[in-house]
Amino acid sequence: MNVDTTYLIIKSLMVLTIFGITLLIATYLTYFERKVAAFLQDRLGPDRAGPFGILQPLADAGKMFFKEDFIPQNSAKSLFILGPGIAMFTALLTGSIIPWGPQITLFGETFDFQIADINVGILFIVGVVSIGVYGIMIGGWASNNKYSLFGAIRASSQMISYELAMGLSIIAIVMMSGSLSLKDIVAQQHGMNWNVFYQPVGFLIFLICAFAETNRTPFDLAECESELIGGYHTEYSSMKMGFYLFAEYANMFISSTILAVLYFGGYNYPGMQWMVDNVGVNPANILGIGVLFIKICCFIFFYMWVRWTIPRFRYDQLMNLGWKILIPLSIINIVITGICILAFK
Numbered sequence: 001m002n003v004d005t006t007y008l009i010i011k012s013l014m015v016l017t018i019f020g021i022t023l024l025i026a027t028y029l030t031y032f033e034r035k036v037a038a039f040l041q042d043r044l045g046p047d048r049a050g051p052f053g054i055l056q057p058l059a060d061a062g063k064m065f066f067k068e069d070f071i072p073q074n075s076a077k078s079l080f081i082l083g084p085g086i087a088m089f090t091a092l093l094t095g096s097i098i099p100w101g102p103q104i105t106l107f108g109e110t111f112d113f114q115i116a117d118i119n120v121g122i123l124f125i126v127g128v129v130s131i132g133v134y135g136i137m138i139g140g141w142a143s144n145n146k147y148s149l150f151g152a153i154r155a156s157s158q159m160i161s162y163e164l165a166m167g168l169s170i171i172a173i174v175m176m177s178g179s180l181s182l183k184d185i186v187a188q189q190h191g192m193n194w195n196v197f198y199q200p201v202g203f204l205i206f207l208i209c210a211f212a213e214t215n216r217t218p219f220d221l222a223e224c225e226s227e228l229i230g231g232y233h234t235e236y237s238s239m240k241m242g243f244y245l246f247a248e249y250a251n252m253f254i255s256s257t258i259l260a261v262l263y264f265g266g267y268n269y270p271g272m273q274w275m276v277d278n279v280g281v282n283p284a285n286i287l288g289i290g291v292l293f294i295k296i297c298c299f300i301f302f303y304m305w306v307r308w309t310i311p312r313f314r315y316d317q318l319m320n321l322g323w324k325i326l327i328p329l330s331i332i333n334i335v336i337t338g339i340c341i342l343a344f345k
């Protein structure tokens with residue numbers, strides 16, 4: 001077996017592994033969301049399907065799979081089918097360039113826990129996120145339902161508005177690191193040199209925009225039941241509806257990962273160099289993968305905590321926050337970052 005074939009096999013296995021983990025986590029986030037909601041509201045949550053209700057996501061998936069796949073008669077059928085596919089595809093695609101861990105050497109082979117290390121990784125993320133809005137917009141418009149269309153319009157204007165502030169907050173990280181590669185950005189945060197200590201305002205802006213991009217409370221105006229029945233996915237059923245729900249939870253998982261990678265050192269942790277020197281490279285690096293997932297879980301819990309704590313904005317409040325506060329604040333943050341770089345380099 002030549003080198004190219006081995007490389008292709010390893011990368012293919014990594015693609016299947018990352019996609020499988022993302023889908024599994026997205027599935028079980030529905031369970032953990034219910035359990036967190038139950039804890040915050042002093043009740044039990046799911047407890048019938050399996051021990052502690054642990055099989056509830058599988059029951060939900062089976063229910064969606066066997067439900068009637070209904071397509072409205074006056075809908076644009078091809079676009080109606082395409083919408084959930086775009087939403088799911090973009091949610092899974094972003095994980096391909098995330099450095100999930102440092103290199104590990106086994107049996108003389110070096111394994112890199114990143115599917116593709118492209119030198120414009122941040123631009124790739126911003127581009128894929130901007131495509132994701134088409135899945136929601138197409139689905140809402142193709143349904144030929146006014147509630148769905150209103151939800152799609154809200155979602156598209158919200159996501160486009162907050163993408164600007166998110167992109168501007170990332171520019172400050174690029175200015176500090178001098179690279180658009182996520183692998184380089186993580187490597188430069190070795191030894192507790194985390195970007196959150198240098199970019200607290202940028203982190204706060206990115207965090208708020210991440211809530212808006214994933215349509216999570218208090219930015220869930222695209223699907224709020226009290227106004228739009230179900231929003232952009234009102235007319236969807238069966239696994240098309242499931243795709244939209246899985247895409248939302250997959251986006252929450254990926255956005256939590258990007259937050260950990262850009263601002264909290266990714267797989268770096270306190271004492272990592274000591275572990276490398278005294279325990280070994282492989283154990284220290286494997287621990288780094290576990291640390292990254294612990295950081296991701298903390299952000300996911302924060303997503304869920306906020307959902308059951310803060311009420312949703314009015315639409316004018318949402319747009320004012322994006323255009324009048326976050327965008328000017330992110331521009332000021334870029335200017336201050338540039339001044340500090342010139343002053344202290």
